[in-house]
Amino acid sequence: MITSSTVFGHDCDPAEYADIDPVRLLSMWIPAPGAAPPPLMALATVAEDGYPRARHVLLSEYRDGAVRFHTDATSAKVAELRATPRAAVTVAWPEIGRQVSVCGDISSSEPQHDRTVYARRGRYLQLLAWLNTPEVAALDPERRHATWARFDAEHPQLEPPPNWLGFSLEPRELTFWRGDPLGPSQRTRYRRTDDRWTVEVLPG
Template sequence: MRTLTRPPTLPDEAYALLLDWLPTNDDPERPVVTLATVDEDGAPDARSVLLSELDRKGVYVHTDASSRKVAQLAANPAVAVVARWPERQRQLVVRGVAEPAPASETDRAYARRSLYLRRLAWLNTTSVAAMPADERRAAWATFVATHQVLKPPPTWVGFLVRPTSLTFWTGDDASVSHRREHRFDGTDWTITELPG
């Protein structure tokens, strides 16, 4: 595994901005973000995921242990997360290092997911994916009929993305777009103002 500097907790201003820009952890409307990883050949990979939670250490995402991204993160924990709010003219780019989230956090995140997503976490398997559409629907209906209270499946895993940089982009119709970047240089956090 590549070793990357594990950054400390977020600086006050960046954390305050994250709290301002992202929904509170108990808000059921989770932001959809792009999670970029590096594959085994060093090529970029990316997909949409829900941003589950935020704390002073960073942001959390959740997925299935058998997914490609999990194998990629085990080999190389370098990640980027991009969130966008077109109606607010805002973009957030987080680059950082992913590490497994503690069980208490992954359980909490699972409990906060919608009923549909809690069920999906159980049925999002390669065997179900290989079925024809009508069989997939039948498997879903059977699962719904036979499972009322759901715990996380053993394949439910979470990652804490510890930021090494956070770039807050703002657009302005009456002016230039602008970025304020917080970067951890291995010792301290610095702030740089950048063109959009």
């Protein structure tokens, strides 16, 4: 069973939320790499037609005040992020009544960190990063499985594929939602203007 102590390293008293740096607060909410399975987050991008697109990706790590995720360079989301380098992500922990939403500006992450993140991924995800291609997807299940098994057997050690790409999301707005089994839920929203954060407490 997931509890706040298995998901989070620390938290602070909600009474302190008005004074805390939200970048630090987020580091309390996001588990350190390796401490727990990487959280799944909904990632929204702006598509060329002006409509948002959303999908789930793993939160690779939260480091130096930025949320990092990894994907395939040929994916639609990468084209969207290159055209409009802005995004929003949301992670929910319904079991413990938490959600955090972040929106902000996108930049590429550093290649040496991309390699570290790849090395941390389990074998299945390392293989998937190589074999998640249109050619393999078009095969019937038998050939798809045979292609996977052959590649797996031929590559006991894997490096990141050339299409493995990391992005950093630097927050400009963070909203921390806390459920409360004894009463109404509550949000604390931080917005960055210039170098200052403004904070608001909102209904959940």
